[in-house]
Amino acid sequence: MPRSTSSPSPKGGPVTLAMVARRAGVSPQTVSNAINSPELLRPETLERVRGVIDEMGYRPSRAAQALRTRSSKLIGYGIQPVPGGDTAPVMDRFLHALSQAADEAGYRMLLFACPPGGPSLEGYEELLGQHDVDGFVLSNTARQDPRQAWLAKRGVPFVGFGRMWSGRQIGDWADVDGASGTDAAVEHLVALGHRRIAFLGWPRGSGVGDDRAAGWQRAMRRHGLPTRGRRAESAGDVEAARIAVKPLLDAGATAVVAASDTLALGCYHALRERNAVPGRDVAVVGFDDSPIAGILSPSLSTVAQPLEAVGRECVRLLLARMANPAAPPERVLLEPSLVVRDSTPVPGSDAPAL
Amino acid sequence: MPRSTSSPSPKGGPVTLAMVARRAGVSPQTVSNAINSPELLRPETLERVRGVIDEMGYRPSRAAQALRTRSSKLIGYGIQPVPGGDTAPVMDRFLHALSQAADEAGYRMLLFACPPGGPSLEGYEELLGQHDVDGFVLSNTARQDPRQAWLAKRGVPFVGFGRMWSGRQIGDWADVDGASGTDAAVEHLVALGHRRIAFLGWPRGSGVGDDRAAGWQRAMRRHGLPTRGRRAESAGDVEAARIAVKPLLDAGATAVVAASDTLALGCYHALRERNAVPGRDVAVVGFDDSPIAGILSPSLSTVAQPLEAVGRECVRLLLARMANPAAPPERVLLEPSLVVRDSTPVPGSDAPAL
């Protein structure tokens, strides 16, 4: 039964609460209550008012609500230009999840274009017009960055996607348990019979990278497998990875766990160089499940982050914080999941065609 | 000279216009004018008021402004979940450009999470709370979709990223001249000495795909090169492309222009299959300059869309439309640019190492 939706635009202005009230023969406050506290109205009044609301196509003005209630129902999100571009898809999915979760809670995401070259705090000062947003979602919060402290001091509720790896922990966050992901990757490879499992990561000191390395190390230890000489570090690009992984292959690794899909791709290149086939000769596992993972040939097994869940958690944490600013900080660690593809073929399945 | 920025949060509420007025010894309206129409004030008054504004850290309340001026300074943008994921980086960059351009004009981007499975119009009805946004940016407007008509009827200003290929043209848009991009690709290949240049595209009927095909065809004709048997169509995924391109290679094509980087990748696979090397044996040009283009080996020459410019244009067109709703529609076509990489080596440069 489609609502009438009589076109309201040709008329003068938009339909206001007062117009609805007049038409329904009640006071404006009653209409307001019909929307915000229906339980206060007598059922028959409620029904009548609702009927008029529908009939007139009334929508409360967000601006007026925001002014009166001091709540804009907006959540800020600072997007940063991604230089390499390889994490863009990840952030895109995250943003989507965030937006969806926010919508479901009656909130909207408001974008703040952080200028390239890091979130200059000076800009933030100007950027965040006090009342504009009810809360903030920060991403890439790996390291202590000034934004947290700044927002905390301002009393603006915020939540981070990502732990803080250095400095004092401030505020709530949701993050993905990277160690658990690489642990699962090792577990998977061990089950396939691998024992010489190497790790290709980023230089130490990056919290995210160290976390992922730790999961590999932990799982290796658990299985009594040696980690010495099985770990290499590389910059984030394909070429650096190709070079960095060589010693690991020379040392006879039969499997490589990489800290990112891009690094895994470097590994592919290194293998091709020596006429070896990823998946057949050496197993490779990436991290992030970026679009390239599915596109590579052979397709790349990788650790997928539960971005939808992270988005939901971020919104949940943020709303909780807004409801109770004094509550103790809450931190959520989510489990990633291993996506098995052709670069780690399970025995019995067809070897990947090259 | 850093502004004082005395922390305003410990105080009671936020600083209001009236407080500033009282402190500066002027009327509220004068403070308002100091911000919105500085030229109305006597220079010395202006300076004094500005001093107090800075000193108190005053920021106008967007909510109150929006209520009074009936303009939220918000631009809506419907983000859709990208299924394949390979255009995500493109849209991510576009969104970024959009946000940046909007910021510079004093606007902010508000995200609408379009539910997966197409923009259900019913949802839009609920989604767009009349006053919420001043205007709308639509993307993926390739085909006539109901949103345009709906927004037009509602009197909501909007601009599309992408022409409408079917149906009546409605409203303003900015788009990238795909034909010009593939034309340039052919031009480049011809300059390298190629004559048997094939085109690998999507099935006919997709406006964007036909546009890109047309550019290839046009350039081929211009050079008196035959196009018969040099064109293949494929679904958008790598595997389909790998298969679809085979006949073109069999027919002796020395170069392939693809309608997307993903299709180009399929082409890479097909070449590898026959022990040919992209760039050395057969030149390949993609479209979109997605992250994979730079990551592939050999790196992929591709046509890059000027997304930053498109973003700026979208904002410009939208603002113009809002300023003058009755103006005739304006449409802008932007030139993409060819990014030459190793898959189309220029003579004299090193052949790409495999």
Place this chain on the structure above:
DNA sequence: GAGCTTGATTTGAGCGTTCCAAATGCATTG
């Protein structure tokens, strides 16, 4: 010096909503 223009500032009202306190009706009760 009366009248007119110009420039600078103030006054009053209202944007559309929700909060607060008070009023209304009506049944129950001392």
Place this chain on the structure above:
DNA sequence: CAATGCATTTGGAACGCTCAAATCAAGCTC
């Protein structure tokens, strides 16, 4: 019958800002 309780509804007032019109002080003209 007056008093009490409860459920339902109402009347201002206020949120912080800007628009339109009014005021005030000079500066000019004749």
